[in-house]
């Protein structure tokens with residue numbers, strides 16, 4: 332399956348954001364199917380994908396449809412991709428995904444161009460089309476038939492109609508200005524109600540797939556005594572624009588069709604034709620008045636244009652169609668969202684100014700100015716945001732850190748969009764500073780004195796010296812040792828009467844790797860007798 336699907340846009344090696352890499356492949360591929368090798372296509376080193384935390388990300392709350400295999404660099408299908416469910420009748424179905432790499436941060440846009448496969452049959456809304464045709468209808472009179480719908484697009488949508496052979500009607504298939512096929516039956520031989528009061532014909536719609544799929548419906552014609560006309564819409568297309576979030580019951584547009592007939596034959600009612608179920612939850616069409624009003628929340632971020640096909644019917648079932656195109660305009664109704672994509676906490680206190688400690692992504696689902704976001708830190712902290720690619724920022728240090736002064740930072744990042752009024756949000760980032768063994772221990776006093784008495788028991792304390800080290804744990808744990816413990820020297824010295832004092836030198840180091848040590852402290856011992864100052868040790 333490798334490389335079976337075309338890679339549409341080839342990619343210059345360092346190509347940037349503005350040229351997404353496009354993979355084109357059919358819908359409904361199995362989970363795990365290979366779409367292409369993105370590492371190869373982007374010239375990335377496969378061995379570094381893991382260490383660069385390569386991952387597929389999406390914009391906003393959208394689903395992730397593909398995954399990257401970190402061992403091979405292959406892009407695989409992660410979710411069922413049903414083109415009809417995702418894109419309906421749109422001519423081009425594009426899913427935008429992003430490949431994010433760190434160290435250094437890189438972002439590559441991936442567009443999945445989902446191709447239609449012929450997986451839907453044409454179908455008619457109902458099992459039987461009921462028509463009433465007057466026996467006085469003249470030969471050559473045309474009657475529009477209800478359309479078949481096919482959820483697939485292009486060649487896979489309905490391409491032709493056929494009707495079973497019969498003596499009264501033949502079929503004519505035409506295209507309207509939008510290129511949609513519709514069928515009419517044309518009277519071949521005049522009907523005679525007294526001879527045959529009804530007839531049934533089978534109509535078949537066929538799509539253009541290989542192999543083609545088809546759907547059928549029965550047309551039941553009741554032969555009437557009276558003559559009538561089909562309704563006629565005042566416009567073939569009604570175009571309106573509507574702000575998103577408009578309140579319920581707001582009137583969007585009123586469609587209107589007139590019928591030249593009198594009485595029941597001229598009574599026009601309106602219905603949605605083949606309209607996506609989701610759209611029917613949002614718009615209400617009044618059967619009698621043709622008023623279309625809002626029934627559910629209309630969200631620009633979900634759908635920007637609605638195309639509603641409306642059918643008008645008169646009392647005897649003659650029909651005509653019109654389209655209502657509703658363009659939704661954006662309102663600033665989404666606050667920016669700040670997402671911490673990566674955070675190196677704790678950060679060592681000796682990190683150089685300019686060290687990247689985190690990656691922040693900001694998203695705003697609104698469009699244009701409403702979706703333009705600025706981020707800032709409004710505190711006096713040694714960190715700043717550096718705009719990176721697209722809507723990514725690097726959080727970097729701007730000065731030296733000192734854990735012994737401040738070991739925690741609570742950084743508040745504010746994001747504000749450019750809508751009017753603007754919307755904003757904040758995110759707190761808690762960052763801790765990790766210790767580095769950068770402080771040597773220090774004695775509290777530079778010199779100490781002690782008097783050593785007679786009859787000292789071994790192990791008794793003579794004097795205590797003390798040093799402190801502000802570093803953390805073992806980096807701040809102090810260990811003492813006696814530098815000059817030359818006891819014989821001491822004996823020699825104190826044999827002279829004016830040298831009943833003895834100098835000891837104590838050093839201290841911390842337990843860091845490597846350890847730091849302090850300048851030594853001098854301990855002067857005053858010995859009461861020559862044998863008092865025999866030996867010492869430090870605990």
Ligand SMILES: *[C@@H]1O[C@H](CO)[C@@H](O)[C@H](O)[C@H]1NC(C)=O
Pocket residue numbers: 741742743759761
């Ligand atoms: C950080 O600061 C914000 C606002 O000043 C506060 O609401 C939040 O509780 C703080 N978080 C921590 C972990 O101190």
Ligand SMILES: *[C@@H]1O[C@H](CO)[C@@H](O)[C@H](O)[C@H]1NC(C)=O
Pocket residue numbers: 765766767768769803804805806843844845
């Ligand atoms: C002590 O400092 C070293 C660097 O000098 C550091 O790697 C280590 O993590 C520190 N130890 C602790 C417990 O913070």
